[in-house]
Amino acid sequence: MTKFTALLAGTMTAALMTGAAVAETKVVGVSIPAATHGWAGGMNYHARTTIERLEAVYEDLDFVLSTASDPGAQVNDVEDMLATRNIDALVILPFESDPLTAPVQAVADAGVWVTVVDRGLSVPGIEDLYVAGDNPGFGRVSGEFMVEAMPDGGDIVVLRGIPTTIDNERVDNFTAAIEGSGINVLDMEHGNWNRDDSFTVMEDFLSKYPKIDAVWASDDDMAIGVLAAIEAAGRDDIQFVLGGAGMKEMIARTRDNDPMIPANVTYPPAMIATAIELTAVGLVSNAPVSGTFTIGSVLVTPDNAADYYYEDSPF
Amino acid sequence: MTKFTALLAGTMTAALMTGAAVAETKVVGVSIPAATHGWAGGMNYHARTTIERLEAVYEDLDFVLSTASDPGAQVNDVEDMLATRNIDALVILPFESDPLTAPVQAVADAGVWVTVVDRGLSVPGIEDLYVAGDNPGFGRVSGEFMVEAMPDGGDIVVLRGIPTTIDNERVDNFTAAIEGSGINVLDMEHGNWNRDDSFTVMEDFLSKYPKIDAVWASDDDMAIGVLAAIEAAGRDDIQFVLGGAGMKEMIARTRDNDPMIPANVTYPPAMIATAIELTAVGLVSNAPVSGTFTIGSVLVTPDNAADYYYEDSPF
Numbered sequence: 001m002t003k004f005t006a007l008l009a010g011t012m013t014a015a016l017m018t019g020a021a022v023a024e025t026k027v028v029g030v031s032i033p034a035a036t037h038g039w040a041g042g043m044n045y046h047a048r049t050t051i052e053r054l055e056a057v058y059e060d061l062d063f064v065l066s067t068a069s070d071p072g073a074q075v076n077d078v079e080d081m082l083a084t085r086n087i088d089a090l091v092i093l094p095f096e097s098d099p100l101t102a103p104v105q106a107v108a109d110a111g112v113w114v115t116v117v118d119r120g121l122s123v124p125g126i127e128d129l130y131v132a133g134d135n136p137g138f139g140r141v142s143g144e145f146m147v148e149a150m151p152d153g154g155d156i157v158v159l160r161g162i163p164t165t166i167d168n169e170r171v172d173n174f175t176a177a178i179e180g181s182g183i184n185v186l187d188m189e190h191g192n193w194n195r196d197d198s199f200t201v202m203e204d205f206l207s208k209y210p211k212i213d214a215v216w217a218s219d220d221d222m223a224i225g226v227l228a229a230i231e232a233a234g235r236d237d238i239q240f241v242l243g244g245a246g247m248k249e250m251i252a253r254t255r256d257n258d259p260m261i262p263a264n265v266t267y268p269p270a271m272i273a274t275a276i277e278l279t280a281v282g283l284v285s286n287a288p289v290s291g292t293f294t295i296g297s298v299l300v301t302p303d304n305a306a307d308y309y310y311e312d313s314p315f
Numbered sequence: 316m317t318k319f320t321a322l323l324a325g326t327m328t329a330a331l332m333t334g335a336a337v338a339e340t341k342v343v344g345v346s347i348p349a350a351t352h353g354w355a356g357g358m359n360y361h362a363r364t365t366i367e368r369l370e371a372v373y374e375d376l377d378f379v380l381s382t383a384s385d386p387g388a389q390v391n392d393v394e395d396m397l398a399t400r401n402i403d404a405l406v407i408l409p410f411e412s413d414p415l416t417a418p419v420q421a422v423a424d425a426g427v428w429v430t431v432v433d434r435g436l437s438v439p440g441i442e443d444l445y446v447a448g449d450n451p452g453f454g455r456v457s458g459e460f461m462v463e464a465m466p467d468g469g470d471i472v473v474l475r476g477i478p479t480t481i482d483n484e485r486v487d488n489f490t491a492a493i494e495g496s497g498i499n500v501l502d503m504e505h506g507n508w509n510r511d512d513s514f515t516v517m518e519d520f521l522s523k524y525p526k527i528d529a530v531w532a533s534d535d536d537m538a539i540g541v542l543a544a545i546e547a548a549g550r551d552d553i554q555f556v557l558g559g560a561g562m563k564e565m566i567a568r569t570r571d572n573d574p575m576i577p578a579n580v581t582y583p584p585a586m587i588a589t590a591i592e593l594t595a596v597g598l599v600s601n602a603p604v605s606g607t608f609t610i611g612s613v614l615v616t617p618d619n620a621a622d623y624y625y626e627d628s629p630f
Binding site for chain 1: 361364365368372373443449581583585586588589591592593596600601602603604605606607608609610611613625
């Protein structure tokens with residue numbers, strides 16, 4: 001044994017004996033769908049930057065990030081994290097609820113903390129923490145903006161998402177918020193949170209209604225389809241289109257005072273960041289973080305748009 | 316100018332010019348009621364330790380903590396934070412809702428982030444973030460424990476809190492959870508979350524009912540009154556008492572396998588820690604933290620009691 005290794009061994013023994021000198025490293029597994037479309041791209045960006053931030057702040061936290069391109073791959077990711085990565089906590093945005101429910105239940109049964117984001121599992125009560133967007137609030141805030149933007153009322157058309165509970169909650173609360181305001185909904189059709197579908201729906205609306213004052217597109221992808229249809233038809237009666245979710249290009253148009261895109265309503269892919277941050281808080285502090293965090297849908301206007309524009313994010 | 320001050324001035328200019336070298340310090344005001352009783356004592360402890368933790372982790376965060384012994388003093392604290400402390404965020408557990416609503420509205424109107432904890436304000440929508448306990452969950456988890464602890468059913472008495480929405484939510488969900496289980500509620504009275512009142516209520520129950528299998532005291536202060544009444548009456552038919560809120564002495568009895576206190580259900584004063592931590596996350600990261608965080612009521616048993624025992628806390 002050289003003098004140097006002897007010294008090192010002595011130091012290590014001392015450190016092990018004091019205990020406090022060697023803090024236990026905790027491992028957080030983060031399992032998310034791959035960046036297959038806009039919102040998921042933003043979500044991947046925020047997961048990565050949050051992990052970088054937390055690894056810099058807390059040297060005793062390690063992270064394992066896996067991105068899956070289908071539910072089967074995500075099941076493998078989760079099983080692998082439990083079997084070989086020795087995780088203390090799992091943060092998961094499930095690709096689909098059903099196939100992921102049993103694997104995540106197994107993680108919870110092994111005594112690992114579970115944080116579920118956005119899409120719930122098929123069995124309630126598995127997760128310790130559930131972080132989700134606020135769909136009723138999304139509809140309400142959107143409706144309140146329309147009322148403020150159209151003080152004298154007017155005629156609007158509405159594009160809905162894929163028929164789901166989420167879509168119903170949004171539309172019901174939008175409808176309640178504009179009630180009695182003088183805003184008249186000419187028509188409402190499902191654009192399925194899809195650009196092409198929304199282009200077709202809006203084409204139809206434009207041919208049916210000679211005068212439309214504004215559009216609640218209720219999603220930025222749908223808003224892009226709507227804007228393309230308006231441009232293709234050469235119509236200039238529509239004063240503005242309200243999308244939602246906080247897509248980068250749309251936030252930039254609001255920030256730059258584009259009159260067609262006067263506002264946005266968030267349903268932030270950065271909710272994955274909140275879920276990872278809260279899980280970390282649970283590991284490094286005494287603060288209780290079990291429960292349900294419903295992330296508010298916030299109105300974005302030219303005043304605060306800069307706060308919601310992420311230069312390096314794809315979304 | 317001495318050589319030293321010249322050098323210092325040069326350094327400061329360089330730092331100001333590079334910008335990035337001087338991160339902007341952000342100030343978080345924390346306004347809470349003083350430690351007048353057990354739960355508030357725990358809340359004060361957790362506020363202080365969380366501020367210490369965050370000041371050690373984030374050198375660019377400063378905290379101003381004020382504790383008020385009445386609503387008027389808290390109004391002054393909040394006004395002072397806004398007028399002279401240049402706060403970027405306020406975390407407040409309001410003493411009472413009505414007197415604090417206008418002062419906190421003024422803080423929000425000034426563009427300061429507002430986090431409200433536990434007791435809501437009288438006007439909805441003022442706060443950016445609301446952190447609260449889960450009263451329906453508190454009742455449900457308590458009821459589920461009773462069902463598990465009494466597989467053959469039995470006769471219980473229930474002590475309720477001060478007549479409030481909170482108390483109704485707890486009791487309604489407890490009642491729903493024990494439905495069909497064979498547990499029979501002999502009687503239910505308000506012990507007003509108070510030891511002395513609960514002693515009197517329990518004395519009355521004991522004289523009315525010759526055999527009681529268990530008590531849902533629904534709060535640790537009430538449980539202490541109940542235990543004192545049982546001891547004074549010398550009764551040995553009661554198998555256990557379920558309190559709640561996570562008082563230190565009661566958690567210790569559960570941890571030490573006291574058969575009379577087999578469990579607890581949290582309604583943690585440490586929720587102030589969660590509120591301060593989340594507010595800090597909002598200031599140091601891109602994670603959205605607006606919305607509502609409902610902190611789960613967790614069942615504490617001998618298995619996990621050590622995680623809920625805070626050695627240095629008064630509660």
